[in-house]
Amino acid sequence: MSKLRIALVQMLVGANKAQNLSTASNYIAKAKSQGAELVVLPECFNCPYGTSFFPEYAEPLKPGNASFDCMAEAARSNSVWLVAGSIPEEVITPDSEKKLFNSSMIFSPLGELVSVHRKIHLFRINTETVKFDEGEVLTGGDSPTVVPISDGVSCGVGICFDIRFPQLALEYVRQGTSFLVYPGAFNVVTGPVHWELLAKARAVDSQQFVVLCSPARDESASYVAWGHSMVVDPWGTAIAEAGVGEEVIFATLDLSTIASTRQKVPVLKGTRTDLYAMEWNLARK
């Protein structure tokens, strides 16, 4: 595989779960009809983004549950790879404790669940205007997720706040991924300053494609998403970008540009792991 056509579904997410699932599924079919081989949905595409909503909308990621069944069928019937944004996942532990994760299901074109990425870094923010702590109800995941797509092509998955951690992206580089996919819902405070900057930073430091998919902006929501879903190439150039409304955007990832970028600017080869390591011991405050 030398090129991969992808679609990012920047959809409006509301309070009605069935409606959200139907919207997602219609857009997946539309993306396929326009040539997409891999489709990405936004963070929390089955429920409004907010800690008060997560328990009510959470589901086990198994057949027999609405979001799982709908997405498996959408991937299968359209024969596409599907990074199904994220939904609140309910897990009952062996000690009968209920835990919730912010999780992304990844389906193959056969409709098989091939991976689940549980958001590792829970979103915490405390500004004058936006305060949020996913840790009030969610548990963080504990492993990076690499999805094999085809012969030698794989992608690393992160969810939103995960993009702020270059160490995770560099771990994906170590594991040989070609692109990084982050379903995300930045907000109107950090979005204007950090969203594009972080997408480009991760693309430049990992020298691969970076894909960010947001919900469309809904000014009446309790949490107003930034929008601006985008795809950045290994050189750091945005090759597709949405506005703030509902929209599907497309990009063709020319995977040969990964090697050519790394040849032009050999930072990965030049990394001096003998002088510095990806570990540190900051006093946590």
Ligand SMILES: NC(=O)CCC(=O)C(=O)O
């Ligand atoms: N859903 C999230 O993780 C939001 C992350 C965010 O807005 C940020 O600034 O980081």
